[in-house]
Amino acid sequence: MLEVLRRSFALPEWLTANMDPFETLIITIISQNTTDRNTKRAFENLSGKFHITPEALANAEVEEIERCLKPAGLYRNKAKVIKEVSRIVLEKYNGSLNSILEKPFEESRRMLMELPGVGPKTADVILLFSGGKPTIPVDTHVKRVSKRLGLAPENGGYEDVRKALQSLFNAGDYLDTHILLISLGRKYCRARNPHCGECPLRILCPSRSC
DNA sequence: GCCCAGGTGGGTA
């Protein structure tokens, strides 16, 4: 199945497993419930105004961060969370997430999820993209596509879907799996989508009516 | 005008 998806979608060139953890954290918070385009706009505003470091963002005026984040929506929440999480990383973790990422997987994940604005999805993105840890972040696309394809239980929650997917793919493919399922979901498997019939996995899809 | 987008956290039962 991954081979079909690899042939159908290009993986982004920036895709590696060693992105800067703090930058990944900030981008992922901005991206919550937001399109890529608006995430990019907001992040460019923010990185144009501040260094993306715990020091700079912890000391920034929250109103300044809010102005940068407006294009992404939910900007008051996100600005408050970014300032607060920056302060915690600075004061509690000496300005770096590396000490968290060096811990064993479960402990590392738990510590990340104790940070404000960091739930399972955001924690898994940081673990996968910046920690090189074996996990598959489950966003709305991944969840929907996995259920449509029968890869995960229909009534499963976040952890059910994540564990089902991880049992089906090799750990070395988790990064590609995450990205390719999102690509698939975005393009073909969503409400009121006219392109469903062109889906490269339509043979596998039980509903065939995305 | 309406619906949804790469979620999280707080509240309620």
Next chain:
DNA sequence: TACCCACATGGG
């Protein structure tokens, strides 16, 4: 534990 809802702008 399991849902429900606020948060908010931009694009189809």
